[in-house]
Amino acid sequence: MRFSVKVPASSANLGSGFDTLAVALSLYTTVIVEPADDGYVFDGGPDLAGGENLIEQGMQLAAEAVGLALPHCRVSVSSDIPVARGLGSSATALIAGLLAGNHLLGDQLSRQQIFELATGIEGHGDNVSASLFGGVTLSLICPDRVICRQIPLGGALQVVLFVPDAFGLTADARAVVPLTVPRQDAVANLGRCALLLMALVQGDFPLLCEAMQDTLHQPYRCALFPHVGPMIESAVEHGAFGACLSGAGPSILAFVDPERAARVAEALNDEARSRAVAGAAIVLDIVMEGATITHTV
């Protein structure tokens, strides 16, 4: 059997939904799995996770979970997701590996079980939930279980993503977020995250600008990436509903009316150029389907 697993990129947080919300985007990691004569052959592909092979780790994890050994296979990878830019590329590799391993062994694990295994490795569920289930997702780690729900969207929405050429490393960006926060910041984020959900569900997108404001992580991370604050402002001034840091950065995500996508992309490129930040804006769709497995001849 020869099959491919296609896993969308994701952008976590969406401003106020710190470690909770994420959206699946139309950039993909694709893994092709083919029978091989002996052993496990990994066939090149980009460095998806800073040196670790999360695809193989995912496959082994799935095999352990079902208590079987992986058959001999050849795995090849391609991806158009920029790495270390806050687009969840490592989550796509992990999900691709889990789904490939599970599929090789008869699809015994449910998507919820795959989600639990992935969350256990990642430590939070935001990127993996969007890559696995698609759309805008809400994920939550509880003492006895992990929960994910897809948020239905009440209207047409696209994403403009500005991806700087320079890397950002999640570990650095997480270390700057303080361990305690003022109660009033916690309450403000609570309300804004709730408003963000209602804006998405009811298609009341002009609320997004207010709803995506964050006080828990973005102000600290923006200090690492001084281009971010002005570029978010520029996106909104040029017609984006709202904008935020993508994941732990340094990319910037803007939600837009599809008709305004080109204008917002141009504004982000102009603003970046004026600040001597190398990079490019791209227009992406929100992927509602999540990771897919396709049999190929």
Place this chain on the structure above:
Amino acid sequence: MRFSVKVPASSANLGSGFDTLAVALSLYTTVIVEPADDGYVFDGGPDLAGGENLIEQGMQLAAEAVGLALPHCRVSVSSDIPVARGLGSSATALIAGLLAGNHLLGDQLSRQQIFELATGIEGHGDNVSASLFGGVTLSLICPDRVICRQIPLGGALQVVLFVPDAFGLTADARAVVPLTVPRQDAVANLGRCALLLMALVQGDFPLLCEAMQDTLHQPYRCALFPHVGPMIESAVEHGAFGACLSGAGPSILAFVDPERAARVAEALNDEARSRAVAGAAIVLDIVMEGATITHTV
């Protein structure tokens, strides 16, 4: 002209939605306004706000906002809302006064403007939003505006409320909530509040038990009211979807399937009796309409 203003009680927070969510309940403050020969005559009624006359304050505030003087009138009040129990009785008085004053002067203020005036006095928008707009509400105070959205409910839900005979004072209950909180508590509440909204919107009520868990205020307030923790557990054990402290307490709110309301009420009464807590459980509807003005002959 003779008219009455009927304002529903409310329960704020709903567990994880600290200072953000609230629900309007079928207990009411009713204010009847009649022409009078001279001055302002206040005709008895319960002490709704610990001595302050919030009804008159609301009427004056509305008059100031439209720049007119109130006509001579007689105001009489009745209410079946227990005071100082976490049921927003003072918010009902304020809203009743604002609506009465506005109506006497030709209804020049919109509901949004009434909401802004009430929020300015209360300092937060949770109780006033539910009493004014009805249903489950999300409210948010932003630097330049206050926002309220009603959350549509995806199924039939009732409330069982246990009201202790003993008072609780909001000021005391607020003072125990710390001014800084661990980041992980802020993130946990963020996710649970978002889950609470999705559970309500999608009618996925079994999620409420997890979604109503709180780490920002309830653990601290429960230390003031030792009956609360065990009674919340008892409500859930006996079939409630979820339960929490009502506002700043000491009442307890449980969301229930209407068919289980009587059983949950009985369980709460039994648990209270076993702990020598005087009080009674009542079954209430969620009021979707908010405050109403009716002309009477």
